[in-house]
Amino acid sequence: MNIGEASRRSGLPPKTIRYYEEVGLVRPARAQNGYRDYRERDVHMLRFLQRSRSLGFSIEEARKLLALYADDRRHSEDVRAMAHRRIAEIDRKIEELRSLKRALGVLAEQCPGDGGPDCPILDEIAGGALPLPSEEKRV
Template identity: 70%
Template sequence: MNIGEAAKLSGLPPKTIRYYEEIGLLKPARASNGYRDYHDRDVYVLRFLQRSRSLGFSIEDTRRLLSLYADKNRHSQDVKQLARRRVEEIDRKIAELQTLKSALWSLTERCHGDLDPDCPILEEIGNEPIVSN
């Protein structure tokens, strides 16, 4: 099948498929005319890559997961370690977002939101009042 068909079946745009090939995550066969020739296994790999990336795994972690998937002698602890590390990253990001939300909420509570030009939100962002010349 051609890249358009592989894209349709995998749910990934052709540009992403070409990128995955460029970085070595996918190696489709080449037809006699030089065009990429995708097979069912390639579509499966593309879906695997898409699901891994949608869970937020980095390209390198996705590469490792794909390698572990292909390795019948793998240790499940290696897979679990990658997943746990990803969960820890998500927890850190959630904590950062909660801190940002709290800070922004505090600023919005201090802003009167009326016709007065004074705004603690802008003052905090600028760390000092903006003076016009």
């Protein structure tokens, strides 16, 4: 099947499929005309990659998962360890997002939200940078 059909069956855009080929995650056969010729196994691997990426695994982690999936002698503990590392990363990101939400909430509460120019949100984003040229003229 061509890349369009592989895209339809896998749910991945052709650009992503080409990228996965470029980085060596899939290796479709080539037809006599040089076009990619995807097999059912390729589509299965593409779906596997799509699902692993949707769970937040990096390209390299997806590569390792794919290798473990293909290895009949794999140890499930290796897969479980990868999942636990991913969970720890997700927990770290959740805490980081909670912290950002609290910080932005405090700034939003401090902002008068009126017609005046003073805004602690912008002041924080500017990080105490030098005044903009338009501000220097007003001083």
